[in-house]
Amino acid sequence: MGSFTTVKAADGHELQAYVATPEGTPVGGLVVVQEIFGVNKSIRGVADAYAKDGFVAVAPAIFDRYERDLELGYEGEDMKKAYELYGKLNPDTVLLDVAAAFEEAKARSGKDVGVLGFCFGGRMSWLAATRGEMVKIQPACTVGYYAGGVGNVATEEPSCPVLLHFGGADTHIGSDQIEAVRTAHPEVEIHLYEGALHGFANEMRAEYDQEAAKLARERSLTFLKTHIA
Template identity: 35%
Template structure:
């Protein structure tokens, strides 16, 4: 497993990021933003798939201040509860600063080329925040939680943002989903896809949450989105 060290924005510390490199020169870079389960095998597989498609992929360890290197399995109840505990202690603003530092590191590795982000669960929320607060070139969020509470930042979205919403997400009530649509459907840089009958985590690489057909459709849309906006 290959990882690199990324310096924090203020240079006072550093953290690890999983690195997957393409066979040839990268077409662009993509930052994969973790779920609440750390940079586990599923997140690393997301990076590996992106590398196979020609991207340099990085997954920063965003929980490094709390528990460096943590890897949890959502199908194991004690590990699920541990993940919720980490999420509750996690400083999301610091997380965005670490993502921004990773974007800068990735840009250097692709000679100033384009950088995108894709996030899942907590990472889906952070992908929205990254789109609104940084110079990232394209962002994708899968089943982000609490996006309705972030709509006040939508004016900051300067580049393309794609959101995948699970219609039966047990963590995102219907009224919250409706608020996201009401707030973003007319935004010129935002595209939203709904997945009827699907629950939170449907695009996980493995485990009980995965829904094969919906995951395949969402991932195809993400592939086409990055091909268009990171070219």
């Protein structure tokens, strides 16, 4: 189990970040970027799991700029609020918060740091690779799960290796988004999971696909250890 700490972005904004640390010497650092539901039980679980694999995992609370201590579910009023807050997010500002978490992971691990995110966080992991210089970070690699809107920024140039996971039956992300990345960057590693829906890797969502999630997790861990550890 991890705990929350306070980190400070370059513009002076202070935000909470969930930090999970390994028992032994870290193999590296990892920023875990949330979906649009806050640093909830699912995201904390991801951080805890990667800590067990040897990473110092830091999950920044990117909604802290609008509301503190926010933890949302995936239905009803929580879903409505999530989308309302999502509409306020500016990726370049969020990148400042990602960078603050990145520096925390780097300081605590003493090693290189990767970025991994889900949905909106998946898009942010892509932008951490392409716009990291803007916020003075250099990820060793990034991993994005069902990165919404990635096709709109596909022509941007990553500065590090990138791995992307998509559900083959994802109705939120069209095949054109995936093809845009493939066309612009054939070197980017992309995996498509047949029959898997948006959110397939989150066991707290109805769309959870155990088989696809397990395979994607194995691929992500191998990728991270290859480029960081």
